[in-house]
Amino acid sequence: MxxxxxxxxxxxxxxFDVAEKEALTTDFREFGLGEFTDEMLSEYMVINRRRWQALERGEMEKQEVLEGRFREFFGLKGFDTSIAAAFNDRYQELLGETIxxxxxxxxxxxxxxxxxxxxxxxxxxxxxxxxxxxxxxxxxxxxxxxxxxxxxxxxxxxxxxxxxxxxxxxxxxxxxxxxxxxxxxxxxxxxxxxxxxxxxxxxxxxxxxxxxxxxxxxxxxxxxxxxxxxxxxxxxxxxxxxxxxx
Ligand SMILES: [Mg+2]
The missing domain is CATH 3.40.50.1000 (HAD superfamily/HAD-like)
Incomplete structure (x- = not known):
């Protein structure tokens, strides 16, 4: 029973996929990073998935997933990596807004x-x-x-x-x-x-x-x-x- x-x-x-894309697009705009393209989304998702799976295996701390994914992604794209923590904070708020x-x-x-x-x-x-x-x-x-x-x-x-x-x-x-x-x-x-x-x-x-x-x-x-x-x-x-x- x-x-x-x-x-x-x-x-x-x-x-989540819809909320994720919308939140990242808005976050990009707010931080003055320009347009968030579908190609960027694909690249980001590879990094994000790899880090969440490491977390599930107990090999990574949560903050290294949340902030680290943006540090890694920004590094890859030539953006300022020092904004990763603030970018993630705002991203967490934005995620809750698209239902x-x-x-x-x-x-x-x-x-x-x-x-x-x-x-x-x-x-x-x-x-x-x-x-x-x-x-x-x-x-x-x-x-x-x-x-x-x-x-x-x-x-x-x-x-x-x-x-x-x-x-x-x-x-x-x-x-x-x-x-x-x-x-x-x-x-x-x-x-x-x-x-x-x-x-x-x-x-x-x-x-x-x-x-x-x-x-x-x-x-x-x-x-x-x-x-x-x-x-x-x-x-x-x-x-x-x-x-x-x-
Ligand atoms: Mg799920």
């Missing part, structure tokens, strides 16, 4: 409110994710929010989920009777569905912590990371079928 849902935010409930929902995600989460404990489980920064929650209205729908920057541990490390499960237990003990009619006792990891687009953070994290893994894979990518996928969906609406069968 599924008692709780952990939702990844970026590129699962919200379209683009995936697959009616807002209505989906709203429809499940009061039926399941719903939590955000994100590796984003506190500043950006807080802005996204407020501007999307998800802040009023999620029962609990887990942001790696606040916990101090990133997905897929099991420590992130240990902290989250403690909070889930407390929440269920206090509230499960209201939504289900009774409290079913301490939660087991196998009673939590982790929904996310990333194999290396969300699905590996679910495997590490013993959660049910639900891979949101709208582009039909290949699972080349050796992680176990319990459910694979192309559209978030398919969640209803998984919950209905549990």
């Amino acid at each position: 599924i008692r709780a849902i952990f939702w990844d935010l970026d590129n699962t409930l919200l379209d 683009c929902f995936r697959d009616d995600s807002y209505e989906l989460v709203k429809g499940l409110k009061g039926k399941y404990l719903q939590c955000m489980a994100s590796n984003g920064t506190k500043k950006a994710q807080t802005g996204k929650l407020l501007n999307s209205g998800f802040d009023k729908l999620f029962d609990l929010c887990f942001i790696s920057e606040e916990i101090g541990i990133e997905k897929p490390a099991v420590g992130f989920f240990d902290v989250a499960l403690d909070e889930v237990d407390k929440w269920l003990e206090a509230n499960e009777a209201d939504i289900r009619g009774e409290y079913l006792g301490p939660v087991k990891p196998s009673e939590i569905l982790m929904v996310g687009d990333s194999l290396t953070s969300d699905m590996r994290g679910a495997n590490n912590a013993g959660l049910i893994s639900c891979w949101y894979n709208p582009k039909g990518m290949v699972n080349d990371h050796g992680v176990t996928i319990d459910h694979e969906i192309k559209d978030l609406h398919e969640i209803a079928g998984i919950l209905g069968r549990s």
Whole structure:
């Protein structure tokens, strides 16, 4: 039985790609760097992805991802690398301002409110994710929010989920009777569905912590990371079928 849902935010409930491009374009303009081209976006994304993956493997600190990616990118393009920290600070604010929902995600989460404990489980920064929650209205729908920057541990490390499960237990003990009619006792990891687009953070994290893994894979990518996928969906609406069968 599924008692709780952990939702990844970026590129699962919200379209991060759209927000990323818009935020970088605005940030470039504000810092007087001129036009942010599609070619620049491609180059930046390679650097960004490589650094996030190093973070997920525990090989890099968060600030070295956030500021370091811009230092590296600005160095490559011949821009002033000393503005990387300030540029990233503003970027985190701008990310929270462009909201683009995936697959009616807002209505989906709203429809499940009061039926399941719903939590955000994100590796984003506190500043950006807080802005996204407020501007999307998800802040009023999620029962609990887990942001790696606040916990101090990133997905897929099991420590992130240990902290989250403690909070889930407390929440269920206090509230499960209201939504289900009774409290079913301490939660087991196998009673939590982790929904996310990333194999290396969300699905590996679910495997590490013993959660049910639900891979949101709208582009039909290949699972080349050796992680176990319990459910694979192309559209978030398919969640209803998984919950209905549990
Ligand atoms: Mg994601």
